[in-house]
Amino acid sequence: MRVLRVVLAVLGLAALGWGGSLLVPLLLGSPGDAVSLLAWLGGGPVLHDLLLAPAVALLGTVIVRALSPRWRGPVTTGLVVTGTLGLLSVPLLWRENSGPPNPGLHDRPYLAGLAAAVAVVWIVVLLCGVTHRRTKSSP
Amino acid sequence: MRLPKEADFTSQTHGPRTAARIGLWLGIAFLVCFVTGLLSHAIQHPPSWFFWPTRPINLYRITQGLHVVSGVAAIPLLLAKLWSVYPKLFGRPLVRSLPHALERGSILVLIGASFFELTTGLFNVAQNYPWKFFFPVAHYAAGWLAVGALLVHVAVKLPVIRTALTREPKPVDPPTGALSRRGFLRTTWAASGVAVLATAGVAVPWLRQVSVLAWRSDRGPQGLPVNRTATAAGVSTVDDTWRLEVVNGGVTMRLSLAELAALPQTTAELPIACVEGWSQSAIWTGVPVSALLRAAHASPGRAVRVDSLERDGLYRSSELPAAHADDPLTLLALRLGGEALDLDHGYPCRIIAPSRPGVLQTKWVNRLEVL
Numbered sequence: 368m369r370v371l372r373v374v375l376a377v378l379g380l381a382a383l384g385w386g387g388s389l390l391v392p393l394l395l396g397s398p399g400d401a402v403s404l405l406a407w408l409g410g411g412p413v414l415h416d417l418l419l420a421p422a423v424a425l426l427g428t429v430i431v432r433a434l435s436p437r438w439r440g441p442v443t444t445g446l447v448v449t450g451t452l453g454l455l456s457v458p459l460l461w462r463e464n465s466g467p468p469n470p471g472l473h474d475r476p477y478l479a480g481l482a483a484a485v486a487v488v489w490i491v492v493l494l495c496g497v498t499h500r501r502t503k504s505s506p
Numbered sequence: 507m508r509l510p511k512e513a514d515f516t517s518q519t520h521g522p523r524t525a526a527r528i529g530l531w532l533g534i535a536f537l538v539c540f541v542t543g544l545l546s547h548a549i550q551h552p553p554s555w556f557f558w559p560t561r562p563i564n565l566y567r568i569t570q571g572l573h574v575v576s577g578v579a580a581i582p583l584l585l586a587k588l589w590s591v592y593p594k595l596f597g598r599p600l601v602r603s604l605p606h607a608l609e610r611g612s613i614l615v616l617i618g619a620s621f622f623e624l625t626t627g628l629f630n631v632a633q634n635y636p637w638k639f640f641f642p643v644a645h646y647a648a649g650w651l652a653v654g655a656l657l658v659h660v661a662v663k664l665p666v667i668r669t670a671l672t673r674e675p676k677p678v679d680p681p682t683g684a685l686s687r688r689g690f691l692r693t694t695w696a697a698s699g700v701a702v703l704a705t706a707g708v709a710v711p712w713l714r715q716v717s718v719l720a721w722r723s724d725r726g727p728q729g730l731p732v733n734r735t736a737t738a739a740g741v742s743t744v745d746d747t748w749r750l751e752v753v754n755g756g757v758t759m760r761l762s763l764a765e766l767a768a769l770p771q772t773t774a775e776l777p778i779a780c781v782e783g784w785s786q787s788a789i790w791t792g793v794p795v796s797a798l799l800r801a802a803h804a805s806p807g808r809a810v811r812v813d814s815l816e817r818d819g820l821y822r823s824s825e826l827p828a829a830h831a832d833d834p835l836t837l838l839a840l841r842l843g844g845e846a847l848d849l850d851h852g853y854p855c856r857i858i859a860p861s862r863p864g865v866l867q868t869k870w871v872n873r874l875e876v877l
């Protein structure tokens with residue numbers, strides 16, 4: 368295992384070095400491009416650690432306080448799946464920076480599609496909660 | 507209010523057993539993204555040693571479809587992975603030693619590059635660009651960063667991963683949070699599966715109606731999406747003076763559209779497979795490029811430069827490698843689904859070759875040059 372770890376680490380450092388060297392010319396280009404690139408590279412961890420994860424933790428606490436054990440699981444799963452669908456739809460719904468319109472591309476009714484998918488998710492949540500196996504919760 | 511401590515997070519959804527299981531699938535998704543991404547990069551910027559086959563005709567459609575679908579599947583996996591290790595963020599002291607500092611640094615690079623790849627990829631397939639940098643170059647560079655930092659991370663954590671994946675689970679306590687460990691894993695798989703279902707229709711025909719967040723439809727002209735319209739390319743319908751030039755050395759052959767249409771035609775079902783992951787099969791009719799090259803007395807085994815009426819633009823010209831130039835299914839297509847090509851699909855004629863990225867299927871062709 369020691370050899371494997373060393374090999375992985377060496378390959379990883381080499382790939383990091385190569386990726387870094389590819390980024391250098393982009394960072395040395397126009398300052399606007401460099402700022403935009405650094406914001407996108409650093410933005411993920413900051414937004415996740417300071418906003419998304421605390422919000423999820425808070426929501427989890429609310430769910431535990433507000434819902435009976437029977438509904439906690441289905442509702443939490445429903446919220447996670449809904450959130451995933453919501454995130455995926457952002458680039459399709461918020462199009463202030465989109466390229467020129469192209470026939471046959473990003474021209475579906477995304478808001479309606481999202482609503483339909485979320486409705487299906489919550490019907491499944493309801494069914495799971497209602498048909499919750501009682502045998503499992505009894506001792 | 508105070509900052510939470512690592513020990514404050516008591517939910518079973520945190521910890522190595524969860525992190526290792528989700529990490530395994532996230533690692534597989536990233537590996538698929540990386541390998542298929544490297545392939546797509548090499549096809550578009552081929553090093554001299556690189557060879558890309560013309561068969562199966564759907565090969566690029568599959569590799570690039572996998573690239574995009576595994577990237578979408580990785581979005582909920584990444585978020586769940588980060589949740590499983592979130593308490594670590596509050597571990598103190600912040601830095602214990604130099605190796606510890608380097609490890610935390612590599613994790614910051616890993617998370618930053620991972621978010622970068624998944625978010626810019628998702629915006630790019632939607633042709634939505636809320637940034638100033640050139641996407642293909644940045645996405646390629648950050649792909650190396652993500653995979654490099656991932657390998658370092660696996661090297662550091664390998665003993666923990668092995669223990670977490672092989673040790674017998676302890677007796678299960680009732681969950682203290684909203685979900686049990688198992689419930690959290692099931693939720694993660696469900697979110698990833700739904701994400702795939704909601705988008706994979708861009709490449710998988712039978713999912714087209716299910717994938718409500720697919721970034722393509724069937725509403726393009728002749729049932730096929732268009733990635734660059736004639737208007738955007740500054741191209742208008744040609745008149746009778748248009749000629750296709752086939753250049754071989756010092757000799758130039760000129761053919762009118764009527765002369766091209768009078769040559770023996772080949773009809774084939776071939777996919778347009780975009781780097782943005784969507785793909786669509788269609789019935790194309792035209793003259794095999796290899797037949798035109800023979801008519802120009804070119805010997806087989808030569809690459810061919812394809813030029814477009816488009817005056818500028820990154821993809822106004824492409825190079826057919828010898829394998830594709832010689833393939834009898836590589837067509838200079840005049841017809842799509844039995845009708846003359848729509849102007850947006852490249853009228854008067856376009857290249858359609860098996861197993862190639864859509865950006866290299868040059869439209870509005872006016873010149874072929876043997877290299």
